[in-house]
Amino acid sequence: MAFAPLSLLSFQLPPILARKSQPYKTRLLAVLALLITGCTTTPPTGKVTDWNSHRQALSAVTAYQATGKLGYISPAQRFSANLNWKTDPGTDHLLLTNFLGTTLLKLDAQPGRAVLIDNEGQRHQGRDAAQLVLSLTNIAVPVNQMRDWLLGLPTGADSYQLNAQNRVAYLVKQVGDQRWQLDYNAYDETTSPALPSRLVLSQGKQRITLIINRWQTQQ
Numbered sequence: 001m002a003f004a005p006l007s008l009l010s011f012q013l014p015p016i017l018a019r020k021s022q023p024y025k026t027r028l029l030a031v032l033a034l035l036i037t038g039c040t041t042t043p044p045t046g047k048v049t050d051w052n053s054h055r056q057a058l059s060a061v062t063a064y065q066a067t068g069k070l071g072y073i074s075p076a077q078r079f080s081a082n083l084n085w086k087t088d089p090g091t092d093h094l095l096l097t098n099f100l101g102t103t104l105l106k107l108d109a110q111p112g113r114a115v116l117i118d119n120e121g122q123r124h125q126g127r128d129a130a131q132l133v134l135s136l137t138n139i140a141v142p143v144n145q146m147r148d149w150l151l152g153l154p155t156g157a158d159s160y161q162l163n164a165q166n167r168v169a170y171l172v173k174q175v176g177d178q179r180w181q182l183d184y185n186a187y188d189e190t191t192s193p194a195l196p197s198r199l200v201l202s203q204g205k206q207r208i209t210l211i212i213n214r215w216q217t218q219q
């Protein structure tokens with residue numbers, strides 16, 4: 001899977017992310033171009049594991065923090081950001097920042113309640129994290145499913161396929177009228193259990209690339 005280089009003229013941020021971000025457009029575009037043009041599907045390599053044992057090891061993780069990069073592209077907008085995703089029992093925390101460390105979006109979500117703070121410091125609340133993000137950024141993300149999916153657990157997926165190492169290669173999930181597919185293009189072999197390091201989440205014509213550089217887990 002390869003993508004053509006992005007045009008600066010077509011680079012856009014969602015309004016909630018764009019305020020205070022225009023001076024950084026060129027730098028952000030360069031990062032996004034690296035994320036997207038570097039997203040080539042190669043056969044995963046690594047130690048072959050038993051799927052049931054691997055799934056049990058993933059299920060034993062009670063909290064984690066994943067840091068790296070996020071790239072988003074759709075016909076209407078595209079952007080890149082530093083990614084910090086942290087989960088505690090019952091709560092998910094998402095932080096997106098620009099290359100200077102300035103907050104673009106901060107989301108705290110738990111069942112039945114979500115709070116989003118934008119880069120102006122404005123606080124927004126809702127009952128559903130995915131709907132809150134969509135209403136404020138015009139970006140659809142299956143936030144409620146990502147806690148397990150990010151680890152490589154196909155929880156709630158309609159279908160999934162294992163790779164040669166008996167880890168999830170991709171999963172598919174219908175959420176309302178949206179069909180989501182999450183491809184696991186690489187795993188970090190230095191973690192135990194092995195955890196995803198490059199993922200591509202797609203729905204229709206929108207694509208979200210996640211590059212995880214560091215994992216911290218707790219059992």
